Amino acid sequence: MYQGKVDLHLHLDGSLSESVITELLARDGRTMPLEEIHDAIRVPDHCTSLVEYLKRFELPTQVLQTEYAMERAAYDLVERLAKLGLIYAEIRFAPQLHTRRGLSQEEVLKSTIRGVRQAQSDYPSIRAGLLLCSMIGGDANEETVELAKKYVGNGVVGADLAGAEGMVPIEAYYDLFRGLQRENVPYTIHAGECGDPENVRKAIELGAKRVGHGCGAIKSEAVMDLLVRTQTVVEACVVSNLQTKVVLDAKDHPIRPFFDRGIAVTVNTDNMSCSNTTLQREHEVIAGAMGFTDEEFLRMDENAINGAFIPENEKKELLKRLA
Numbered sequence: 001m002y003q004g005k006v007d008l009h010l011h012l013d014g015s016l017s018e019s020v021i022t023e024l025l026a027r028d029g030r031t032m033p034l035e036e037i038h039d040a041i042r043v044p045d046h047c048t049s050l051v052e053y054l055k056r057f058e059l060p061t062q063v064l065q066t067e068y069a070m071e072r073a074a075y076d077l078v079e080r081l082a083k084l085g086l087i088y089a090e091i092r093f094a095p096q097l098h099t100r101r102g103l104s105q106e107e108v109l110k111s112t113i114r115g116v117r118q119a120q121s122d123y124p125s126i127r128a129g130l131l132l133c134s135m136i137g138g139d140a141n142e143e144t145v146e147l148a149k150k151y152v153g154n155g156v157v158g159a160d161l162a163g164a165e166g167m168v169p170i171e172a173y174y175d176l177f178r179g180l181q182r183e184n185v186p187y188t189i190h191a192g193e194c195g196d197p198e199n200v201r202k203a204i205e206l207g208a209k210r211v212g213h214g215c216g217a218i219k220s221e222a223v224m225d226l227l228v229r230t231q232t233v234v235e236a237c238v239v240s241n242l243q244t245k246v247v248l249d250a251k252d253h254p255i256r257p258f259f260d261r262g263i264a265v266t267v268n269t270d271n272m273s274c275s276n277t278t279l280q281r282e283h284e285v286i287a288g289a290m291g292f293t294d295e296e297f298l299r300m301d302e303n304a305i306n307g308a309f310i311p312e313n314e315k316k317e318l319l320k321r322l323a
């Protein structure tokens with residue numbers, strides 16, 4: 001079976017391993033049985049909504065409040081991805097969620113970059129870039145955007161808008177994203193995760209090169225046509241969508257109709273720990289429910305590399321390694 005090699009939609013906090021959580025708790029003089037950690041971060045089967053899903057981030061956020069923790073988490077994630085055979089990943093996180101103990105957003109970012117760089121140097125088979133998330137309803141987004149501008153090309157590859165979609169309309173972030181666009185910082189936006197096709201349209205109009213999830217587009221012929229026309233990359237996260245009940249049955253996931261229509265769709269994990277998934281598992285679920293072939297999975301990895309926020313020459317090198 002085809003082994004996925006690229007993940008463009010992966011949250012650092014939601015992919016924090018249980019062993020690193022244990023280690024970080026211990027540094028704070030705390031212990032927590034593995035079972036308890038497991039229950040705190042894993043999405044339960046009876047999860048009913050995105051809001052409930054987002055509660056799984058509380059413990060990871062609690063422990064990711066020091067420079068050591070950010071560096072360790074970033075290193076550990078890139079190391080695991082390299083061992084799983086990935087050649088490229090874009091890891092996203094919101095620096096403003098890691099300032100509870102007094103770190104500045106820039107200190108948070110610098111530590112994370114250190115972890116990624118060290119892992120890349122220890123595992124040269126993988127390249128990884130960071131996406132800085134602004135948060136829906138967040139009160140420190142301007143600072144995040146300034147950091148994205150300052151560090152783009154230097155550890156950071158782009159930006160994102162994350163959080164509880166719909167709580168604040170996307171257009172409220174117009175100025176923020178126009179500011180990124182002016183400085184040529186590429187970005188993706190979580191849009192259409194909960195089923196609203198209009199959010200996908202708005203994200204594209206706001207200049208997003210990619211959309212996170214994008215499920216809602218299935219409800220609108222016009223929005224799907226727009227995705228094809230603009231070749232906006234859709235970051236599909238199938239296991240996550242099943243858990244948040246955005247899609248009730250894998251066979252009904254829009255990844256298949258999107259792909260068949262010529263939308264540049266990609267396979268992603270969203271949150272490896274909270275969703276208990278890997279790229280491999282995503283492929284198994286997708287292949288099992290929708291009969292994707294190895295050639296089709298390869299096409300989706302090509303879509304991912306073409307949609308990555310890296311220079312063309314780096315894309316060419318990565319494309320060569322897919323075959």
Ligand SMILES: [Zn+2]
Nearest residue numbers: 011190212270
């Ligand atoms: Zn996400």
